[in-house]
Amino acid sequence: QKEVEQDPGPLSVPEGAIVSLNCTYSNSAFQYFMWYRQYSRKGPELLMYTYSSGNKEDGRFTAQVDKSSKYISLFIRDSQPSDSATYLCAMSGYSSASKIIFGSGTRLSIRP
Amino acid sequence: DTGVSQDPRHKITKRGQNVTFRCDPISEHNRLYWYRQTLGQGPEFLTYFQNEAQLEKSRLLSNRFSAERPKGSFSTLEIQRTEQGDSAMYLCASSFPAGDPNTGELFFGEGSRLTVL
Numbered sequence: 024q025k026e027v028e029q030d031p032g033p034l035s036v037p038e039g040a041i042v043s044l045n046c047t048y049s050n051s052a053f054q055y056f057m058w059y060r061q062y063s064r065k066g067p068e069l070l071m072y073t074y075s076s077g078n079k080e081d082g083r084f085t086a087q088v089d090k091s092s093k094y095i096s097l098f099i100r101d102s103q104p105s106d107s108a109t110y111l112c113a114m115s116g117y118s119s120a121s122k123i124i125f126g127s128g129t130r131l132s133i134r135p
Numbered sequence: 136d137t138g139v140s141q142d143p144r145h146k147i148t149k150r151g152q153n154v155t156f157r158c159d160p161i162s163e164h165n166r167l168y169w170y171r172q173t174l175g176q177g178p179e180f181l182t183y184f185q186n187e188a189q190l191e192k193s194r195l196l197s198n199r200f201s202a203e204r205p206k207g208s209f210s211t212l213e214i215q216r217t218e219q220g221d222s223a224m225y226l227c228a229s230s231f232p233a234g235d236p237n238t239g240e241l242f243f244g245e246g247s248r249l250t251v252l
Binding site: 027029031057059064065066067068069072111113122123124125126127128 | 139168170175176177178179180183191226228240241243244245246
């Protein structure tokens with residue numbers, strides 16, 4: 024079993040829709056939770072970063088962490104065609120010095 | 136350009152040959168990571184350095200792979216006796232020092248794509 028599980032998609036939604044992306048994990052030592060976005064032929068770039076449980080909002084993006092369920096989510100409101108990319112969840116352990124483990128990524132397409 | 140740079144961007148080699156990739160991190164970052172990514176998968180952790188010290192190496196990493204960061208600046212990743220299964224994108228990333236609240240942010244290069252024929 025992988026430490027981090029993520030539905031690979033692809034996910035296709037119309038412009039303006041609310042998108043929900045999710046990951047589950049098995050390692051209870053994870054404390055830092057991140058979402059990266061990766062465009063084709065580019066390296067990933069950080070979108071959201073949260074520590075422990077709770078919600079964090081940044082513009083159209085909201086990240087949620089539920090450590091009791093070992094489940095994290097990313098919501099995108101008012102989705103735009105420019106949001107079309109692969110979204111990777113990532114997490115690391117008890118210290119910010121730990122290695123960062125990535126999910127397999129969900130490919131998202133926003134239809135104009 | 137002050138981002139992470141990787142060289143070469145694309146390498147085609149024959150099975151059994153050795154290849155070396157170079158990564159130049161962002162200058163103020165003392166952490167440097169190597170990941171491998173295949174099509175449809177997320178980045179798979181290979182190894183990481185803090186300054187010149189290699190802190191962790193993936194158990195999945197064969198002894199044909201070796202990484203160095205001799206002066207705590209640029210890093211090289213060498214693959215000896217390449218196999219077709221080594222074909223992938225090799226990503227380098229750097230980050231702020233441990234304990235910095237932004238340590239979770241990895242800054243990635245654009246990767247070095249390896250094709251083994």
